Amino acid sequence: MSAQKVAERSRPRVEEMPHPMESLLRMERIPHIWCPTCGIGTVVTAFASALEKLKWNLDKVCVVSGIGCTGRVAGYMRLDSFHTTHGRPIAFATGVKLGNPELKVVVISGDGDLIAIGGNHFIHAARRNIDMTVICVNNFIYAMTGGQVAPTTPPTGYATTSPYGSFEKPFNIPQLAESCGAVYVARWTALHVRRLTTSITEALQKPGFSVVEVITPCANYWGRINRLGTGLDLMKFYHDNAVIKHGEDTRNLDIEFQKPIVVGKFIDRERPTFLEAYNQRLSEILGDKFKPYGGKA
Amino acid sequence: MKYWRKPLDSDEIKVPRGEIHIIKDRCKGCGFCVEYCPKDVLEMSEEFNVKGYHPPRVKDEEACVHCQLCEMLCPDFAIFVTEKQDKEAKVEG
């Protein structure tokens, strides 16, 4: 059957009701490219639910993503969205936010994109407390390019570029975000959809740099190379091994191979955002000559 | 003490009931909805959809309480639940 026919059959028949999320998706591109049992679709559902809960003007929400499986999220959401270069969505989003501070900017990208090649931008945007929300989908691997090791791969985990098992200490993303100054840090798995939606809702409303890490199943690479089963088996693992500890010290949030994963909301604090600090400082120094920056003149 | 197990206002609270809609040809057969339905309403069917996956089917519609967990977990936007307005669900004893 041709691809077009498959796509047509995947849309509900006219007399059936459309899925409630369809207004937020680019339906002409559904079904999406993510594998069966991949958790990214679940993260998109949680994000869309959070946006619906907030009842915001969605014309003012921008999604920026990088390269990778999660990077494709921008292409499926019916919002002003940008699919940029590998590792740079946070820098790009900084430009979008400062160009028009009325926009709500959300970066949805993967662990490799945000923490490896994009690590520098992550730590600086957190340090500056640029007002944006970062949803980091962590599947412990570089899936789009075929399953290479990532800076979040737990030690002894196999990947195509760690064929003898990884031996490097991985990044603990909540600890990294906290130490760099993020104001909201939470971690959930794709299974904890409702709490994830609540966290995303809180992160979106929080002024400043908020990070929500989502541990998601990757069946075709992480699961297959390490013989952990399908995405459903990985979800069952999250079910049996995720421990909710709100407010836990981020130093204790390391993830080891097939060991319990600590999830929850860890950091929720207040700090002036980049623009607040900019406006305050320049008003102090320049007085009346300075008009606080609010965007395009 | 069996008396205290039943909520005192259980006669007033209506348990919601849900009607499940499955967009069969969008399903990729992941099984999340079947596994995590708290009322065991769904099971994987034997039929094939257009892409060769087994979509879920409703095993016991009366038991659905419109929790929408299947709708939230589905990675492929292939299942959703609408609330049925007419009858009440069977009251749990």
Place this chain on the structure above:
Amino acid sequence: MKADPKGVLTGSHFMDGDHACAEGALAAGCRFFGGYPITPSTEVAERFSQRCPLVEGIFIQMEDELASLAAVIGASWTGTKSMTVTSGPGFSLMMEHIGLAAMLETPLVLANVQRGGPSTGLPTLTGQGDMMQARWGSHGDYEIIALSPNSPQEAFEYTIKAFNLSERYRVPVLIMLDECVGHMTEKVVIPSATDIEIEPRKYYRGPKNKYLPFKPDKDLVPFIVDAGAGTRFHVTGLTHDYRGYPVMNAECQEELVRRLVDKIRKNADDIVEFEEEQTEGADVVVISYGITSRVSLRAVDLAREEGIKVGIMRLVVVWPFPEKRIRELAGQVKALVVPEINYGQVVLEVDRCACGRAEVALVPHGGGWVHDPDDILHTIRQAAHGKRVGQGVVEYSRKKRGRT
């Protein structure tokens, strides 16, 4: 439309090229600058950071050059005119995002104050070694526009011109200054705002739900919108169709990349700009750009005193290259002399266009200083009497005379 008077520092100033470039940006309406310090371009960033809070702009020093250009692209998509500056090593880092800007067809300005290279090279001394990189630096096929000012006054004017061209053609525009022009202090006259023409952004005005980010107009340039305007657009660096959605096949690639390239090539006649003097009936024409064009004036004067019929052509827009005119000149003159502060970059284009009909002589210079006019004069003399036509680029080396 006219410039916004808020950003125009009308008056007669004594300032260097870097500062003039910053003033040109503000006059053109640039209100976002994301940069990273690198000698000799840092002064542009410093001036912008000092001036922009007073004109309701914003400056952010990003963590590296890659982030700088990424932020500039992001800000441009919100409707805010944006620019960044850099030099050689930073230019190399920005290559990926020049490609992204060309692919997303984002208007922006990138000024490269060239210095001696390669690698860290001569940070505080002049060079012109990035000219080919400006054209071919990023991977894949794309076209950009590059300008080459030779004085602080031109640094001011060409920055405005660069913004206008970037809005007109929805393309990143590079200003290839060099450290000499950047750090040279001269008189810069900034006119009043009503005397400065600004090209408005080519906005889409149709129904919001029917916007196609990459559907070309008759001139091959698509219309643009601002993020937040309600069109819910999607743009991607992947090969895409009119809707901005990725389409991975050869047909889409052909259609898209062909148009990206044609957008500049087919409009080249309107973009190309150069200045000529006494090229009619000349035996030798000196083709130069940037600071070297000023040094060449002296060499050409000396050559004319010796009776050599020499004309001079100065490239204002280096890319797209003025192929037509160079081809014409090659048929009329004996030799084309190209002095540049590198070991042969723009001269290769001149040679390509000359097609062996005129001798093409390079006067190279490794960087660190400008040419000695006598070196250019020496080559002009040799070329005027030489007969080495059709042998590719030739060089007439002189004996070393000590420190020049």
